[in-house]
Each structure stands twice: as structure tokens, then as C-alpha cells.
Amino acid sequence: MATSACQALLLMALAAAVLSTASGTLKYDFYSLSCPKAEEAVRNATMKIISDKPSMGAAFVRLYFHDCFVKGCDASILLNQSNSNPQPEKLGIPLRGYDEVNTIKAAVEAVCPGVVSCADILAFAARDSAMVSGGFTFPMPGGRRDGLTSDLSDIPASLPGPNMQVQDLIKSFGAKGLSAVDLVALSGAHSFGETHCSFVTPRLYPTLDKTMDRAFGVALQTVCPRRGGGGTPLDNNRVTDPNVLSNQYYKNVIAGQVMFTSDQTLRSDASTAKMVQDNADNPVAWMARFAAAMVNMGGIEVLTGTQGEIRKVCGATNSGS
Template identity: 75%
Template sequence: MAVAAAALSTASGGALQYNFYGSSCPKAEEAVRNATVKIISGNPTMAAALVRLFFHDCFVRGCDASILLDQSNSNPQPEKLAIPLRGYDAVNTIKAAVEAVCPGVVSCADILAFAARDSTMVSGGFTFPMLGGRRDGLASDLNDIFGSLPAPSMQAQQLISSFKAKGLSADDLVALSGAHSFGITHCAFVTPRLYPAVDPTLNATYAAALENVCPQGGAGGTVLNNNNVTGPNVLSNQYYKNLGTREVLFTSDQTLTSSDATFNMVKDNAANPVAWMARFAGAMVRMGGIQVLTGTQGEIRKVCGATNSGS
């Protein structure tokens, strides 16, 4: 209840509303939740994948489900061609479950937002209300990604500026970075901190373990995430404790301890898990309000991978 209240009191979504489908599709959020829980029960790694899809979608063109569009005549180079992400099939499964309840009513953009919220519930053990009312965009262009997404090599001030450009604060940056406590990454994003010399901000013992997983000149497989205590599929504030011991994967992680604007929040999130949950919830809601389409803008897609025109 404390987490939900915090999210409600700090959210700013314009035309978005809580319980947006209360009249038009009362069982919409229940359908999303049931399908999401079933998917994650079968494959626990999908929780992190769905949260990451939501983040990528919102940061590129706003939360308009552009990340979900497949290649077509009108979208010859969609965003999904630029970065290998997981979870598209899961979103399609969730969409089908919602369409079975009330066809043509719930947007893919809202389904992605609700699924990210419900992934938090399954893997993090807390939940919060999520605004609804987003409409689906008609365009997706991989070129829009460049300059939009924060990179794992960024320093603190660059990250703060990246989030500020989307209307989010340094506190939101730190809170949402907690999502790096679950999921997996590729060695290609880790090896720049290992070779030709180990990044001095990286814990030496942890670096040696990473070198075993990601040898220099290796094929570039996957490496476990930042959560070396509670497991790769658990969303928690353990990430902030690992920042303190310098056992995190990316430059963009460790740099959060290099700035007073972010380090104080890192320490507080490490010490106060419930406070972090509230901050994460509020930041997720605020992120879900980035450049949304509402009212008669865009459309409600019949399927998430294509516009209704099919062009």
C-alpha cells in the first residue's frame, strides 16, 4: 500500500488515467496480469525482458509500442532490428489474451506498460497502479535509437542529461537502474571494462570471475547480471549494495557512485529496500508517461507487430 500511494502521489501522465479501462474493458489489467504471471512462471527470465522492452520503447519514440513493430513497407527498418531484445513473443501472447476478453480496445503500448508492472510484482514482490490510455504509434525507425537510449559506457552526468531529456530526474535514473538487478547481458557490454586493462573501479575479484566468463577474444556469450546474491531473476535493492562493493557490470552502473547527486541515493536505496520500491514504482509510472499518444492519436493495433493498415 505504501508503494502504491507513493506512485499515485508522484505520477504525472497528462491524459493518462488510472483504471483507464474500467468501463471499456474491466478485465483488461487482470488479463494482462494472468498472462504475464503464466509466462514468467514458465520462464523466469521473461520478467526482466518485459521490463527492458518497456524501457526501450519509452526512451526512443515515447511509450507508443514502436519497439514492437515488425519490418514492413512503411517501416522498412524498425527499431527491433537495431538491438537484440527478448520478449516479443511474450507480448504477443499477452495481447492475444486481452483481445480474447475485449477485442480492439486495449493498446499494445498499455499492455507493455501493464506487463512491465506485473513483471515487477512477480520478480520483485511489490506492485503499484499503472496509468493507462496510451495509443499505439504508426512508425518505427531504428535510426531513432541513436542518441535516445542511455549507453552502458556513459558517465553519471551523461546519464543524468539523458534522463532529463525525457523529463526524468537523477533520482529516477538511480531508482530505475535497480532493474539491473535482474536479467542477463552479453559479454560484449562487459569486456570494455576488462581489456586491455581492468577498469580500476571494478572489484578485482569480481573482474577475475568476469574474465573467466568473458575471455579476451572469446565468442561473446552471456554473463549473469549484477545480482550476485539473490539470483538473476530477482528484482531487488541488492544492486545498490553491489555498487558499494564495486561488483557491477557496466560503467553506467559504477558511475552512479561517482556523483554526489546519485551516490547519496544509491546509499539510501541500499539501506532502505521499501523506500527503493516506492521510488522504483514512481519512476516506472513517470517513465510510462514519456511522449505518449492519447485520445485520437495513433491507433489501437489489432496485433502488436503491425499497424492496422498492414502496410
């Protein structure tokens, strides 16, 4: 957490830099007139949820990431199965937090019904998760509207995979308008949260990945057997607290103590390896890069104006079809 006056001033300057990176179609304090207490309602509900269940901070950030990378930040990840959306995205990705997002939405609806989109609620909740779980916050623009469709067939072409190499990751993020700096900064979200053994076992068997610290890998093998343990939940960060968002991730990358090929590969390219080292050495600078990347990601293919709708509930379109 940034506690010194110097760090606080640096974060203020970096917050101003974040303001300049926001999508031109979105606006800071978007609900200042239509629902002045909107962000406060999201923040209070998010804080209560994470206080009761600390692992939800990472879950909210992951929902936001998956939503934005598939069809843009339109809350399509939240839609349930229906006649018009028979195979929604949520059927293809094992994510947590749907009920909790509904809780946040209900809190906002109680303040001003029919005004705040589920897409913005996801963005604000992810931002507030950084505050609760990481000890820093930043401005997040609003104005996103909710999409009407969700299709799990959109997932494979949209999401970067845990087995990707660094150049493929850079291309994947670039296709969404994000830079290599954004890629490395956002990867820091793997400092908290959970994964499953099925995503890690390719690095454990038939032999340990040579880029993985051996003692770390052997410990993982005891948790993730070669057969039958694919669905076992696993903390992303087994080195320190798995519920704290921090630059510890970069220290783990350097030590070879990370879960995915897509994590360790950041050390295989001179440019991204330098970014990893810089983020490991300077936690406040990483906070600023993470904040800017979260805002940049929140501008991916957004619906604004009269596009889409403002859903009454996050799991269904207003037509209910």
C-alpha cells in the first residue's frame, strides 16, 4: 500500500495520467447528475462482499477482464441462458462472482433504478477490488451500456490462453488496442485469486517445465496429480497471501514460481523482462501502470449512447427472451 507522502503524490500524478488515457466515448463521473451515489453504492457493496469473502476481489477483476476481452465491455459475460442467448459465454468459462455482481446491482438499483449499466458495475467493482485487495485506487470512466447477446463461440478467438508465448500474448492484447505495457501490468492480477490444476499440469508432466523453480514445481505436483485432479482449485500465488493484489507477482516470475506458461514467458523477451523487473522493483509505478491498463481495457469495444440497453438485472436482457 502506498503510505508515504511521496508515494501519495506520485499516485495523484499518475491518476491524472490515467484520466488522459480514457476512451473518448466514456466519461469520468458519468453518473454525477443521473445517479450521484452510484459509485458509492458499488464501492460499499464491493467492500462488504470482499470483507466477507476475501477471494472475491480477484474474482471481480477476472470477470471484468473476461467481459472486456470477449465482445468488449458490455456485460455479455453475465447473461444467463435464454431463447435469444442459448449458449452464453458463462457456460464456457468457470468463473466466480455472478451472484455477488447481482448483489451489487441490487444495491445500485435501490439508489437509482434503471440508470447504471451492469457493464459499468463490473468496471467499478474491479476498480474497487484494487482498493480493497491492493490498497490503491484510481478513477474509472463510465458510460458503458449493456449488450443484448452472448455467445460462448466468441471465446476462443478472443481470450489469451495460459499456454501462450509472449509474442502471441502481445498480438492478442494488441488486437484489443492494448500495449505490451498493459499486458505486463495486467498480468500482475495473477498475484491473487484462484486457478485450477488443469491449467497448470501441462507444466508439471511428464516432466517439470525447466523454467519453473524445481521445489515450487514439486510442491505443485503434490496438489495436482497427473490424473484426476484437474478440477482442484489452486491459489495463483502460493508464495505469499493469495488474496492480496500486489507486485509480488513479478518477484514470483523472476523466481520461476508462477503457474502459467503465459506468466513465465514474460521473462523470455528482453523488453517484457525489463518491464517485469521494473514492476518488481517499484510497487508504486506498477500500481500506476495497472491503473492505466485497467482503464484502457475498460474502453474495449464499448457500447455507448443509445446502443444496447441498461439492464434491469444483470443476468437477462430487459426483453427477457
